[in-house]
Amino acid sequence: MRVISRIYTVLFAVFLLAPIIAIAGGSLTTTNYVTFPPKGLTLHWYLQIFQQRESIGALGLSLAVGVAAATLATILALPVGIALTRFKTRLNSVVYLVIMTPAMLPSVFLGLAFLVLYSPMGLGATPLGLLAGHVMIATPFALSLILVGLSAFDGTLENAARSLGASPSRAFLLITLPQISWSLAAGWAFAFMISFGSLEISLFLSTSTLVTLPVQIFMALEWSPLDPALTAISSGLAIITLVVLVVAARFVNLERFLKRA
Amino acid sequence: MIQAGSARARLQWLLLIAVPLLVFGVFYCAPIVNLLRLSFAIADSPTGGSYLPRFDLYTKLLGDEYFLEIVWRTVRLSVLTTLACAIFCYPVSLVVAQSRGWAQTCLFIVLLMPLMTSVTVTTYGWLILLGQAGFINAVLIGVGILDRPQRLLQNETAIVVGLMQVLSVFMVLSVAAALQSVDPNHVRAARSLGASPWSAFWRIVFPQSLPGLRTGSLLVFSLSMSAYATPGVLGGPRLKFVSFLIYQQAMQLLDWPRAASMAVLLLIVTTGMLGLASAYGQLKAWRQQRAQSAGLAMTATSQAGAA
Numbered sequence: 126m127r128v129i130s131r132i133y134t135v136l137f138a139v140f141l142l143a144p145i146i147a148i149a150g151g152s153l154t155t156t157n158y159v160t161f162p163p164k165g166l167t168l169h170w171y172l173q174i175f176q177q178r179e180s181i182g183a184l185g186l187s188l189a190v191g192v193a194a195a196t197l198a199t200i201l202a203l204p205v206g207i208a209l210t211r212f213k214t215r216l217n218s219v220v221y222l223v224i225m226t227p228a229m230l231p232s233v234f235l236g237l238a239f240l241v242l243y244s245p246m247g248l249g250a251t252p253l254g255l256l257a258g259h260v261m262i263a264t265p266f267a268l269s270l271i272l273v274g275l276s277a278f279d280g281t282l283e284n285a286a287r288s289l290g291a292s293p294s295r296a297f298l299l300i301t302l303p304q305i306s307w308s309l310a311a312g313w314a315f316a317f318m319i320s321f322g323s324l325e326i327s328l329f330l331s332t333s334t335l336v337t338l339p340v341q342i343f344m345a346l347e348w349s350p351l352d353p354a355l356t357a358i359s360s361g362l363a364i365i366t367l368v369v370l371v372v373a374a375r376f377v378n379l380e381r382f383l384k385r386a
Numbered sequence: 387m388i389q390a391g392s393a394r395a396r397l398q399w400l401l402l403i404a405v406p407l408l409v410f411g412v413f414y415c416a417p418i419v420n421l422l423r424l425s426f427a428i429a430d431s432p433t434g435g436s437y438l439p440r441f442d443l444y445t446k447l448l449g450d451e452y453f454l455e456i457v458w459r460t461v462r463l464s465v466l467t468t469l470a471c472a473i474f475c476y477p478v479s480l481v482v483a484q485s486r487g488w489a490q491t492c493l494f495i496v497l498l499m500p501l502m503t504s505v506t507v508t509t510y511g512w513l514i515l516l517g518q519a520g521f522i523n524a525v526l527i528g529v530g531i532l533d534r535p536q537r538l539l540q541n542e543t544a545i546v547v548g549l550m551q552v553l554s555v556f557m558v559l560s561v562a563a564a565l566q567s568v569d570p571n572h573v574r575a576a577r578s579l580g581a582s583p584w585s586a587f588w589r590i591v592f593p594q595s596l597p598g599l600r601t602g603s604l605l606v607f608s609l610s611m612s613a614y615a616t617p618g619v620l621g622g623p624r625l626k627f628v629s630f631l632i633y634q635q636a637m638q639l640l641d642w643p644r645a646a647s648m649a650v651l652l653l654i655v656t657t658g659m660l661g662l663a664s665a666y667g668q669l670k671a672w673r674q675q676r677a678q679s680a681g682l683a684m685t686a687t688s689q690a691g692a693a
Contacts (some may be wrong), residue, residue, distance in 0.1 A: 134481045137474070138496045141551055144511020145503060147521065151514050161514050161521045201406040208402035212395060220403050223410050231612030231656055233629040234421075234649040237636050241424060241646065242417035257413045264410075315502075322504030325614050328633065342506045346619055351514065359507040366503045370495050 152360040170357035187338040194259035195317035202268035228265035236329030263316035274308020307376040425646040443647040479561035540622035557602035564598025608656035
């Protein structure tokens with residue numbers, strides 16, 4: 126029974142990772158078309174990325190928007206997390222609902238809603254509009270990981286600092302912040318990954334000159350699906366994702382996802 | 387924990403949430419309210435000049451056979467995806483709930499990988515695997531199941547498989563969370579009273595995992611209802627989903643009010659179900675609480691057993 130369940134779990138893991146393995150493997154092929162398993166091994170297509178000015182531009186925009194959105198999301202989520210864990214009021218559930226729902230609503234609905242209102246606000250086809258949309262969908266992920274850190278944090282430590290004469294802000298900066306810094310970092314990383322990988326929101330808020338990497342890949346899938354250079358970029362994205370997840374898992378107890386679900 | 391009784395505490399709380407709420411009010415809540423308003427606008431003004439509360443757009447949509455066909459496909463394939471996830475993920479949830487240490491961490495990374503990887507990357511991966519000259523065709527021919535390459539893309543199975551891969555994590559984690567809260571002593575008690583492992587599972591563990599199965603199913607269903615890239619790429623142009631139609635209306639035909647009314651219908655179907663389920667859960671919890679506080683703990687336990 127044990128053996129069967131282990132084999133089944135491994136097969137399931139292979140299923141979950143299959144497309145990612147196919148991308149990573151296919152990007153190493155020496156042929157002019159993508160094939161998995163690859164025929165021969167080369168990093169040629171990864172070097173080729175740097176010759177494609179469009180892809181570099183899209184990658185740059187995605188990175189810039191991702192970093193900015195994740196930073197803003199963390200800055201917005203931290204005070205909310207503190208308010209939700211330190212103060213007990215009925216209004217907390219309203220605040221929680223407002224900040225968390227962007228992760229639950231259909232992203233096409235959100236993309237359209239953002240487009241329709243950001244346009245008359247003058248943010249329609251601007252990097253700022255794109256950034257605003259990304260901040261909205263990234264903040265829930267930052268908040269949920271910050272809440273993990275804050276609820277695991279032992280409040281008596283801060284009380285001790287306060288009773289020893291530290292001001293509230295000093296006690297927070299010197300005691301609480303260092304203790305939750307890893308959940309802040311993980312929250313930032315998750316927010317970054319959500320923004321970096323987001324397709325639908327960007328589809329609505331992008332223009333022909335303002336194209337993020339997922340949008341560029343998605344558009345390219347219609348014209349030249351099995352292009353090895355495209356595969357190399359996608360594989361690069363998958364590798365970044367894996368690194369972020371492994372690093373996050375190293376510092377944050379992912380088991381807490383079970384407590385929340 | 388500070389009780390928000392004192393005015394000082396209330397002020398601190400307000401100061402903390404003021405800026406985030408303001409930002410979300412302007413960039414999140416306002417667009418949603420505006421879209422709801424636009425969905426009632428009359429179609430002849432492309433950006434919605436007039437906002438009389440009329441239901442023209444909705445009645446027109448609900449009489450549109452093309453639209454209904456796409457809605458039906460979206461609902462049908464979402465139900466199939468949910469069922470497939472429930473069946474195939476349940477055993478994995480059992481393993482996740484029992485795993486510890488680095489094995490559990492590895493499982494979590496594998497589960498979160500499809501969620502965190504951009505959906506364009508994973509659908510692209512399926513294109514490579516399922517193509518005519520792809521790996522799956524080669525394997526099926528090699529094993530002798532097929533004698534020549536078949537078209538594995540642009541059909542409904544491809545959509546369901548692709549959605550399952552992306553959304554499994556929600557089912558596994560929801561069910562595993564419920565399974566973790568099952569007291570192992572209950573299973574031990576049942577076993578010592580002579581229950582077979584099989585019957586201990588069905589009569590003790592499985593009923594207690596049902597809330598998790600419900601949460602997971604709702605999440606998977608609503609997320610596949612609103613899926614965009616997976617059905618778009620794996621299903622091809624013939625097998626459209628509602629999300630694709632909304633994008634097409636808004637960005638190619640520039641009919642924002644019509645797109646808005648479709649988007650609102652999509653929102654009602656997906657989020658409405660989640661809301662109803664959470665309301666039902668709260669109602670049940672409230673009734674249990676009341677029963678318990680009235681000293682009727684026995685009734686509550688038997689209710690929970692029956693549910």
